[in-house]
Amino acid sequence: MSTVEETRNDLTKTLEATADTLSRSLAKIRTGQASERVLDDVRVDYYGTSVPLxxxxxxxxPEPGLVVADPWDKSNVEAVAKAIPAAGLGLTPEVSEGVVRIPFPPSCIWRSSRDRSPCPSC
Incomplete structure (x- = not known):
């Protein structure tokens, strides 16, 4: 395999990984509408093991301003509810009827200006 082809393959892999990372980051932007992708990084302590939610x-x-997490093992409802605030997302879960409801507050100017941060590379 030539050096040009190896370089091209390396660049292709790097660009695909970068595009995937960007896609995941953009999916987590708070727009005032709930998205299950926001909870991708939440990890729950499940019998001493850290497991993704x-x-x-x-x-x-179920509705634009609400995400619902329905644990398969109902004994984990409290652990799931504790993991969400611990993830530092600024969300407050509510436990009811064996499910965890996570309401998303509406977007406002104050919140968007507070969440905006300067570019780390600047």
């Missing part, structure tokens, strides 16, 4: 519960968006 998506591995313990069904996550759905």
């Amino acid at each position: 998506s591995g313990l519960a069904t996550i759905s968006v």
